Amino acid sequence: MPEDESFDLAGCLDLVRQRDQAAARALVDHLYPLVIRIVRAHLPRRVAEEDLAQDIFLKMFTRLEQYQGAVPFPHWVSRIAVTTCIDQLRAQKRRPEFRWADLSENEADVLDAVMTNENDVEVGDALAARELVHKLLDQLKPDDRLVIQLLDLEQKTIAEITALTGWNQSLVKVRAFRARRKLQKLFHELEKKDQR
Amino acid sequence: MNPLDEKWMRLTEAARHVEDNRDTAAPYGFATRVAALGLAPERVATSLLERFSLRALGLAALLAVVCFAADYSTVVGFFRGETTNTDDPVAEVVDLAS
Numbered sequence: 001m002p003e004d005e006s007f008d009l010a011g012c013l014d015l016v017r018q019r020d021q022a023a024a025r026a027l028v029d030h031l032y033p034l035v036i037r038i039v040r041a042h043l044p045r046r047v048a049e050e051d052l053a054q055d056i057f058l059k060m061f062t063r064l065e066q067y068q069g070a071v072p073f074p075h076w077v078s079r080i081a082v083t084t085c086i087d088q089l090r091a092q093k094r095r096p097e098f099r100w101a102d103l104s105e106n107e108a109d110v111l112d113a114v115m116t117n118e119n120d121v122e123v124g125d126a127l128a129a130r131e132l133v134h135k136l137l138d139q140l141k142p143d144d145r146l147v148i149q150l151l152d153l154e155q156k157t158i159a160e161i162t163a164l165t166g167w168n169q170s171l172v173k174v175r176a177f178r179a180r181r182k183l184q185k186l187f188h189e190l191e192k193k194d195q196r
Numbered sequence: 197m198n199p200l201d202e203k204w205m206r207l208t209e210a211a212r213h214v215e216d217n218r219d220t221a222a223p224y225g226f227a228t229r230v231a232a233l234g235l236a237p238e239r240v241a242t243s244l245l246e247r248f249s250l251r252a253l254g255l256a257a258l259l260a261v262v263c264f265a266a267d268y269s270t271v272v273g274f275f276r277g278e279t280t281n282t283d284d285p286v287a288e289v290v291d292l293a294s
Contacts, residue, residue, distance in 0.1 A: 054226075062234075155212075
């Protein structure tokens with residue numbers, strides 16, 4: 001949620017509906033932190049975050065008349081942001097192959113620590129762990145990737161994911177199951193390669 | 197929990213330790229640009245060509261169908277090799293010549 005509690009969102013929206021440029025600028029400034037966090041979390045490869053954020057805001061302005069106030073406005077914008085990101089991910093049909101040889105030294109160490117179960121991943125390796133997680137997530141279908149990222153990285157509940165994506169709970173669970181199965185398969189393959 | 201699931205969970209737990217300290221304020225000029233684009237008046241007046249070309253195409257296709265239907269027997273007769281019974285002097289000259 002945007003941080004500025006004193007911001008008069010309802011008044012601003014009224015002015016934007018009357019095509020007030022200053023109000024529109026204020027609205028964009030107010031919602032930018034919320035939108036950019038979603039964009040950064042789900043940014044597809046080779047897409048500039050600012051371009052994606054701009055697309056999201058333009059969609060918001062185009063659909064503003066459809067906003068009925070059933071959900072808080074920031075939630076409504078979050079949903080536009082998430083669906084825009086997922087559309088971008090779907091547009092990237094080719095997914096890069098996951099190969100052990102492409103991992104950096106740190107990433108390989110982290111993977112090794114996870115696979116052998118001997119050591120915990122050190123906090124200092126968190127960045128490498130995150131890179132590794134994103135490389136693994138890149139192997140999933142965009143919808144499955146989104147669900148597993150929201151569940152496991154952002155620790156959202158199924159209900160929150162349902163609200164964000166508009167998918168029903170069963171669909172979210174099916175996608176999470178499918179994603180975990182694919183991740184298991186990837187880990188199996190990596191284990192086999194590790195043992196050679 | 198499945199051991200592989202456990203590995204994934206350990207990995208994501210480590211990944212969550214990364215703090216994103218990047219600035220979340222809108223870059224300079226972003227809000228102005230997006231607000232201007234977002235509130236830009238919709239293009240109401242389209243060119244005449246844009247407006248009528250598709251309708252003209254549809255109308256032309258309809259006229260072609262009507263013409264074909266109206267002159268169906270002549271067209272079919274032509275393909276069957278029947279000579280047309282006509283008073284057209286040019287057709288008569290062509291007929292005599294052949």
